[in-house]
Each structure stands twice: as C-alpha cells, then as structure tokens.
Amino acid sequence: MSAAVLSGLHATEAHRFPVFRVRDLAGSSFKHEHLPAILDDGRQRGFFEVHAENYMGAGGPPHRALEAVRRDHPISLHGVCMSIGGPEPLDRTHLARFRALVERYEPALVSEHLAWSTHQTTYFNDLLPLPYTDATLGRVCDHVNQVQDAIRRPLLLENPSTYLSFSESTMAETEFIRRIAEHTGCGLLLDINNVFVSATNHRFSALEYLSNFPLDRVGEIHLAGHAEQTDDEGDLLLIDSHDGPVADPVWKLYELIIARSGPIPTLIEWDSNIPGWPVLRAEAAAAQAILDRYKRDARDAAA
Amino acid sequence: MLPLEPEIPSYAAFAAALVDATRATPPIVTGPPGKGAVKRYNVYRNNVTVSLVNALAAVYPAVQRITGDEFFRAMARFHIRATPPSSRLLFEYGRDFPAFIETYEYARGLPWLADVARIERAWLDAYHAADAEPLSAASLAATPPERLADAVFTAHPATRIVRSRFSAVTIFAANRNEAPVGQIDAGTPEDGLITRPDAEVIVRHLPEGGAVFLESLISGQSLGEAAALALRCSPSFDLAAGIAGMIQAGAFTTLSLGAA
Numbered sequence: 087m088s089a090a091v092l093s094g095l096h097a098t099e100a101h102r103f104p105v106f107r108v109r110d111l112a113g114s115s116f117k118h119e120h121l122p123a124i125l126d127d128g129r130q131r132g133f134f135e136v137h138a139e140n141y142m143g144a145g146g147p148p149h150r151a152l153e154a155v156r157r158d159h160p161i162s163l164h165g166v167c168m169s170i171g172g173p174e175p176l177d178r179t180h181l182a183r184f185r186a187l188v189e190r191y192e193p194a195l196v197s198e199h200l201a202w203s204t205h206q207t208t209y210f211n212d213l214l215p216l217p218y219t220d221a222t223l224g225r226v227c228d229h230v231n232q233v234q235d236a237i238r239r240p241l242l243l244e245n246p247s248t249y250l251s252f253s254e255s256t257m258a259e260t261e262f263i264r265r266i267a268e269h270t271g272c273g274l275l276l277d278i279n280n281v282f283v284s285a286t287n288h289r290f291s292a293l294e295y296l297s298n299f300p301l302d303r304v305g306e307i308h309l310a311g312h313a314e315q316t317d318d319e320g321d322l323l324l325i326d327s328h329d330g331p332v333a334d335p336v337w338k339l340y341e342l343i344i345a346r347s348g349p350i351p352t353l354i355e356w357d358s359n360i361p362g363w364p365v366l367r368a369e370a371a372a373a374q375a376i377l378d379r380y381k382r383d384a385r386d387a388a389a
Numbered sequence: 390m391l392p393l394e395p396e397i398p399s400y401a402a403f404a405a406a407l408v409d410a411t412r413a414t415p416p417i418v419t420g421p422p423g424k425g426a427v428k429r430y431n432v433y434r435n436n437v438t439v440s441l442v443n444a445l446a447a448v449y450p451a452v453q454r455i456t457g458d459e460f461f462r463a464m465a466r467f468h469i470r471a472t473p474p475s476s477r478l479l480f481e482y483g484r485d486f487p488a489f490i491e492t493y494e495y496a497r498g499l500p501w502l503a504d505v506a507r508i509e510r511a512w513l514d515a516y517h518a519a520d521a522e523p524l525s526a527a528s529l530a531a532t533p534p535e536r537l538a539d540a541v542f543t544a545h546p547a548t549r550i551v552r553s554r555f556s557a558v559t560i561f562a563a564n565r566n567e568a569p570v571g572q573i574d575a576g577t578p579e580d581g582l583i584t585r586p587d588a589e590v591i592v593r594h595l596p597e598g599g600a601v602f603l604e605s606l607i608s609g610q611s612l613g614e615a616a617a618l619a620l621r622c623s624p625s626f627d628l629a630a631g632i633a634g635m636i637q638a639g640a641f642t643t644l645s646l647g648a649a
C-alpha cells in the first residue's frame with residue numbers, strides 16, 4: 087500500500103486529541119481548582135483521571151477545563167454511578183452519555199465500579215455493596231458486557247471497599263471478580279487502598295486477597311487515603327475517605343504488586359480536603375518513582 | 390439448565406433503610422464472625438446523607454451563607470428525606486429545593502430565601518448549558534430598520550430569568566463571595582437575567598419591564614410584540630436600553646425575520 091494511501095487512511099481516522107501511552111505512568115485525580123497550576127507546569131509526564139459524571143453536562147467550563155488538560159495529557163475516564171452491581175437494567179440514557187464521553191475525549195483508560203448506587207427511582211450517590219452469589223454474578227456480567235458493547239472497548243472494573251458483608255454471599259470477592267473477568271473479558275482496576283480497607287474491616291489478609299486477585303487482568307491501580315473509625319465492638323473500622331495521603335502499609339502493598347507484575351498505570355485519588363496541586367503532584371511522583379524503579383529492574387533482569 | 394432468575398430482595402432491604410434513620414439495620418448484612426453490623430451499615434447511611442447535603446451546599450452556596458451551616462444542613466436533610474435525587478447527575482439535584490424552602494417552617498422569617506435559591510439554581514443551569522455563540526450587535530445592526538419589529542430571536546441555551554417580589558438579585562450577589570454583607574432592603578422587587586455568553590456566568594439586575602420584554606422574546610414573540618407588551622406593563626420601559634442590554638448579556642443566539 088502506498089504511503090499516500092496510508093496517510094489518507096490516517097487522515098480519515100483522525101483523532102481529536104493526541105494518543106499517549108500510559109503503561110508506565112502515574113497520575114492523579116483532576117480537580118478544577120488545580121487547573122491554573124497544572125497549566126503553569128506545562129506538559130507533564132503522567133495522566134489525569136476524571137469522574138465521568140462531572141462532564142455529562144451539555145457544555146460550559148467543565149468541558150473547557152477537560153479539553154485543556156486532555157490536549158497535553160492522557161486521561162482516565164472513571165465512571166462512578168453506572169450501578170453495574172445493581173439488580174436493575176442499566177440506565178440507557180446514562181450509558182449513552184458515558185459512551186459519548188469515551189468518543190469525545192479518547193481516554194487511555196475507562197473504568198467503573200463493582201457496586202450499585204441506584205434503586206428504583208432513587209440515586210443514593212454512594213458505592214453500595216452487593217451479595218456475591220451466582221445470581222448477582224450473572225447480572226453483573228450482563229451489565230459489564232452491555233457497557234463494553236456500548237463503548238466498543240474493554241472496561242476496567244474496580245474492586246470495592248466495604249464495611250459489611252451479606253449473609254447470603256456464597257463466594258469470596260476475589261472469586262467473584264475473577265469470574266466476571268473470565269466471563270466478560272473485562273480488565274480490572276485494582277484499588278489497593280480498597281483492599282487494605284476491606285481486609286482490615288473484614289479481618290482478612292490483604293496479602294492473601296492480592297495473591298487470589300487475577301493480577302494479569304489489572305490495567306490500572308488506584309491508591310488513596312483512608313480514615314479511621316470504630317465498629318460496634320470498638321475495634322478499628324477503616325473508611326475509604328480519599329481525603330488524605332496514601333497510608334504507609336498501602337504503599338508497601340503497592341510496591342509488592344509492582345515488583346511482582348511490573349509497571350501498571352497508577353492513580354492517586356484525592357476527592358475531599360483537597361490539597362494544593364504541589365501536594366497531589368508529589369504523591370503521584372512517589373508512585374512514579376516506584377514504577378520507574380521496577381521498570382529499570384525489569385530491564386536489568388532482561389539484560 | 391439454569392433456574393429462572395431468582396429475585397434479589399437484599400437490595401430492596403438494603404436501600405429502604407438508607408435515608409430512613411427510624412428503620413433498623415437490615416438483618417441481611419453482617420460484620421465478620423462474632424461482630425455486629427449497626428455501625429458498619431451506618432457508614433453507608435452517613436455517606437448517602439452527607440454526600441447529598443454536600444451536593445445541595447455546592448448548588449446553593451449563597452443560601453448556606455445566609456442561613457449558616459447548621460441551619461442549612463438541617464434544612465437539606467429534611468429535603469433529602471422528602472425528595473432524594475432521581476438523577477445520577479448531582480448538578481441536576483435540588484430543582485425542588487427552592488419550593489421546599491418556601492414551605493420550610495424555620496425559613497419563614499426569610500421570605501426571599503427561595504428566590505435567592507432560584508437564582509443559584511439558574512446559575513448552575515447556565516454554567517452547564519450548551520456552548521453557543523451569542524447574537525452579535527453587528528447582526529442586529531444589519532437588519533433593515535423597517536423589518537426590526539418582525540424580528541424573532543432564539544434564546545441562548547444558558548439564558549434564564551428569575552423574577553422576585555424581593556431584592557433577590559442583590560442578596561444573591563452579596564452572598565456569593567466572602568466579602569462582608571452590608572444592610573440590604575429586602576423589600577424591593579428585582580428581576581434577574583442569568584446568561585453565559587462565554588466561560589463566565591453573569592447575573593444582571595433587569596430594569597423595569599426588562600423581564601416581561603425578554604420572556605416575551607424567549608417565548609418566540611416578535612420584537613414589536615415584546616416591546617408593546619413591556620410598555621403596557623411598565624410605561625417607563627426603555628426599548629433601546631432593553632435591546633442593548635440583551636445583546637450585551639448574550640441572551641440570544643440568532644435572529645430571524647419570519648414571514649413578512
């Protein structure tokens with residue numbers, strides 16, 4: 087095929103935004119208040135993650151801000167309220183809005199949660215837990231397939247943080263997630279803070295959970311801060327609050343995973359008590375340093 | 390062969406107690422062996438209510454500043470219980486909040502508060518509205534003067550009008566920033582025009598007759614009809630200033646001359 091034809095083909099498949107690779111990169115949540123500081127820094131090595139719902143308005147400043155960031159960086163589109171884990175059919179209007187954002191912003195990563203947030207006509211604005219049974223597994227797989235059909239690419243499904251479990255559950259969360267990935271071909275978003283929070287709350291071993299987690303399916307990692315409360319018996323109950331720096335034991339688990347798997351795109355989430363941009367940037371740089379260390383080690387081992 | 394899909398009643402039981410603190414912890418949930426689930430379930434209850442109160446506070450910052458945090462959060466909690474969100478888009482939440490404020494017993498001493506909330510709701514709608522190029526002064530100037538009365542305008546997607554029996558525009562403007570608020574005579578009726586010709590939402594105080602004039606144009610009546618209506622309602626209405634003001638505000642996108 088001639089070069090002219092090839093370039094013609096490329097022209098018809100033109101992207102609105104540059105294509106970036108994220109494989110070895112760390113990133114952070116994108117908060118509008120940081121936009122001037124981010125633009126002042128210029129183009130950086132890293133990516134930004136946005137909550138899809140914040141960009142589902144028709145126009146205005148949110149889209150302008152996201153376009154400004156997307157011009158120079160890869161982005162990760164993170165859906166919060168698809169209610170994939172819910173018993174009801176997916177909301178077609180919401181699915182269409184989600185697909186439109188994927189088409190418009192050409193994100194490097196697209197993810198959603200293993201959770202539900204809508205019941206009948208009420209939207210609860212929280213990531214609610216679900217029982218792990220054959221019946222719920224079937225429904226979640228249907229929903230994941232429906233999303234992937236709509237966006238025409240694999241979805242990364244995120245493991246939840248939970249505070250309680252359902253008596254009717256018949257399988258472990260890791261088995262439930264593994265089976266979703268096998269049935270639907272979806273990728274996984276491994277939130278290591280969620281693993282640590284859930285392990286503490288349910289008194290299981292985070293390391294064991296991670297050793298049962300299908301790491302070969304993981305396309306993104308989340309790290310975030312958590313808060314401490316107590317349960318009915320006065321024992322520690324961790325809250326997935328995203329309101330502070332990543333805790334030391336979560337960094338340690340993260341380093342173990344990267345040492346085992348090699349670099350995986352890693353995002354620092356910070357959604358409440360949001361600090362100045364330099365603080366968030368430094369957290370992402372700490373994750374980047376770990377990614378870079380194991381990228382180098384992998385190269386050394388190959389040499 | 391798989392059996393028929395079983396119903397999953399757990400979701401209904403879990404959902405029913407989330408915004409109703411009088412209900413007990415659903416018996417279907419549990420902590421680890423030997424542990425209760427009351428405080429564990431309450432984490433979800435708290436997440437739902439606090440996040441929705443915060444969502445209303447984000448839409449209505451001036452109302453919150455006027456009432457103070459404690460009053461606002463109590464009022465918001467009542468509203469969430471009565472009218473939880475049905476949309477997954479939080480910036481759509483709270484459309485019924487101004488009407489709720491009007492009926493909220495403890496807000497009776499602030500009769501203008503609901504109208505301030507209406508301006509805040511309109512502000513957010515303008516913020517998220519579709520982008521569009523506003524009608525330029527040049528397009529208007531290019532219209533033959535003898536045809537001007539027949540001109541019909543298309544409203545910009547961001548354009549909103551809020552009419553108040555109180556000084557709602559002044560009170561809104563004084564409470565959307567951190568600056569100290571001086572004495573305001575709340576009893577002067579004010580109409581507000583909310584537009585977003587470019588990136589910034591702008592709230593203007595309309596002169597007398599301005600709201601009738603613009604509402605008439607937005608509803609599709611011609612410039613001649615709108616002007617006549619405004620003059621009938623407010624004999625002091627200044628048509629030239631009204632036209633200049635609507636162009637400056639970017640309230641419309643296009644002009645057409647319809648059938649002569």
